[in-house]
Amino acid sequence: MRIDYKQLRPYREYQEARQLSLRLLVLQTLVAAGFVLFAGIFWYLQVVEGAEYRALAEENRLRRLPARPVRGALRDADGEVLATNRPSFAVYLDRERTDDPRREVERLARFLGEPPDEMLARVDAARSSPRFVPVLVLPDVGLEVAARIAAHRPELPAIDVETDPKRYYPLGPAAAHVLGYVSESTGRQVREEGLLPGQRVGQTGIELAFDRELRGEPGIVLEEVNARGRPLRRLDTMKPVVHGDGLTLTLDADLQREIHAAYEGRAGAAVFLNPHTGAVLALYSGPSFDPNLFSGRLSPEQWTALVEDPRRPLQNRAVASAYSPGSTFKVVMAAAGLGEHVIEPGERVFCAGSRVFYGQRRFCHFRGGHGWVDVETAITRSCNVFFYEVGDRLGIERIADWARRFGLGMKSGIGLPAEASGLVPSDEWKRRTRGEPWYPGETISVAIGQGPLLVTPLQMAVLAAAIANGGQRVHPHLLPGAGAPGEPVGLDQAALEHIRRGMRDVVESDRGTARRARVRGIEVAGKTGTAQVVRLGEKNDPGDHAWFIGFAPVADPGIAFAVLVEHGGHGGSAAAPIAARVVTRWLEERDRERAPETLVAQARDGEAP
Template identity: 35%
Template structure:
């Protein structure tokens, strides 16, 4: 072995040790770094890891119930079976949906839409968020799905909280409904909030269980019913998917919404709506003693349950395009000419103005000439000499043409407002309208024309421009029946204060009111009264007092008057007059006031009065006005709290 070669060998060994030494240094450096991370800084990194994976997720509040005056639930939260799929856990979504459709009803169109939703979720990198396949499962469906869900990947069957309206269409117009918050809803709910609260609202309403009041009392009392969202501590992975729950901080729990009591008697409401037997119309029953609205009926009605999980376009179109307008809240949003039911207001105006005495007679020849025009009485041969009592009892138009002309439009308008006409009574609902009490100032402003005295004559019999709602007519009746005592109409028994709805306390002379009551009693209980047949409540004693009315849907032409065509089968149904009836009962000790309108019912006495009679009889029989289950004290001390989330 040469020395040179040995040199190379030595060099190699030397360098080997050099490299081993360098490697040892690197090794020690790496170990030192691990020591730093895992020993010296371990606590800090453990804290960071905890903070990383513990997330506070939104816990939606349970929405408060809506109950009737006796505590019967009208809107409540119900646990219902729900099937959802988690896109990221499915290899073949179409296959999974097909298998689900073997177990529960899942139409082809719905399946296609779901597949699209799943594709979108994947595209948005949100494939861990559940996509809802079906809700409101029946018990059988739910148990079937529960049994088979384990065999399918990515299928989740659970109970979820949904809004439910156990009385369906009975309260559609009063309660409205809830729905998933739309962008518009969010804008409305978050205006004026601090940016941080706006973010919380947006997060809260994204939750699949969260709904917001879209219409009616649900919308009006949104803050009262909603409650405050809480936070749940969960472990979530890097993609934000919650993995499991941690122990919860009670201070962070969601605060459920408050229950809302309304003054309506759900049984009376049901009887009233049934009594219409499918006719279009409205009825409002008010407790004369305290102004509680006991029934608020508008028919036909819709079932709010259909809106909770989003109504389909075709179902909504069906409701919207229905010629009988089931979405139209007639009781508080329907504006009709009151017809002869308005005559007590005109009589009150004339007596207050002193332009006539109750015993003064006015002769009715069946028509009334003013200027160069002729106004007709409903009774063509005429009533003959009429005093006030008989004029109300027989609803003589000529008498009221005359006293309206004498009292003047301004006086009638003023008295109308004292009875609550022209005011929008919200009472916690949406869609309320105020109607119109016409006067010269209004006409000048709206039409740019002066008031013609001839219009005062129409005003005198409740026709013309005058527009009233069934709710206003019931209030008018209640004030008469209460002999002019103040009335505070209300429908929210225990809930948020309604500042819009004022006390109806403009002074009315009790003596005049007694005369009106006598007239209304005559209508139903004296010979010649227009609703003589409907005066007996069928309860073996108490009677009702009322007033009929007919609201013209179209002007009667001279030709028609000449040929005697005034209604019946001779003209199309939608052109026939509306039948109205206002009443109170018992006649001798008034407790309940009612107004009824039957659209295209033609004669107040023939169609509206029996409806009113039966509803009043039911109210008396069931004692609907008895003390409600929410206490008055609670009502007075309840502070208006808002549902602002913390």
């Protein structure tokens, strides 16, 4: 009998032990491989990817915050504050601390009892900005609202209240158009110019013209936060904030206040210059508005009231509106006539109250006639017939040339937004715009400041300055020393003296048209103008515009001006008194500044004060 050893017990035990050993070996191999794989992964995470993960962990502990720049202040020539920043609170949404920004804002709106629409619109507009940049959802809130939000922070985990200085204009409406105003940056400005949501930027006036200098540049700071995202402390500055530069202007705050008071709510504009440098001493447009409205939360109703007001309070009439100059243009006509020698200083023209030119009778404002008048008398008495004759002799091309020499028909370069060029007509202009030639009869109207001739109050102040300073067209400017050198108009001093004497007699002579512009202690020179206003479709005559341009004192000019009162009637009664009031104020300031010098001189000369 043959025995199968595989059936024997020892053999079976041997095979079972062997299989167990193989299984243990496989298991040991798998465990060892697992440890090797784990060690490899650990090494990769610690060594290869360690820097990235450390940065991610750090970002969970640190938060980037924008540092808002403080806008630079504006001061007048004497250092008086014209625009500064007042304390205020603003409510911001931190989008890094919420998964649903809109829901967070809706919760805030319910908490404050305010409609959420405006706040939600701000959140939507900020979608393109970096998420770490907080969204301004409520600007310019009071201390009570700020305290309520701070007291309920657990219920509003993504809402912060920060101090947020707002622009303040101490002069209010008295300097609104020249200073302008600021409002919140738009979505386009945030995307294209690197501004912060809610950052205040200039929209009009000097605030816009010098916005980059005034607004500064935002910075970025690192802040440590806890596990709930609450700030613990500020650690470092990634990008330093650059605060805006303050600017000192050529303006005189006292003159701005004086003009505003003198207009008494009437519409118009006034510009006062240093006739030698072109520095703008005062620039006013009325009716005005309070620029402080735009620093806070301007309601839709307030905005609608401003833009739909038929008196157009937002319009800067001093630089952006063009008017017919009326008889003030006779100053240019006198300069052109003398400069081109179509009239001589002593030459006289007879005014019988009217004269026929090109088949049409043209009238003088004084129907009885002025009799024989020369250029000085024609300026003093504003004789139309004299200047009809001068215009006929000159022709439109030479008139246009001299008008441009004085700065008419072109922007002055003052730098304020929306400056108008005005219009000086010519044959080329008419052919280009109307497809027909210029007719000689049209020149007669232009000769007395009517027809298609338009000027701004700023341009007329530059004209007055050129007569005052000896024939230099100045470049008006608002920053000290920023004006370019004057340009000669090409008129000799003898001719200028005849024009100045005629303008002096406009005010100082009993025959003049602006006797109400007299100022005690000095002589004032000027020229009145009454510009006809025709509005198609209106049954009621709105009244003519009133002009007065000039300079003072005649012996040593220190101020030149142009004053316009819309629908004021006659320049001598409506505009001249405003000029006199402002010149009087300017004279008081000048004498007060000179008083210490006078006392020193008297002491040096041994005189009693």
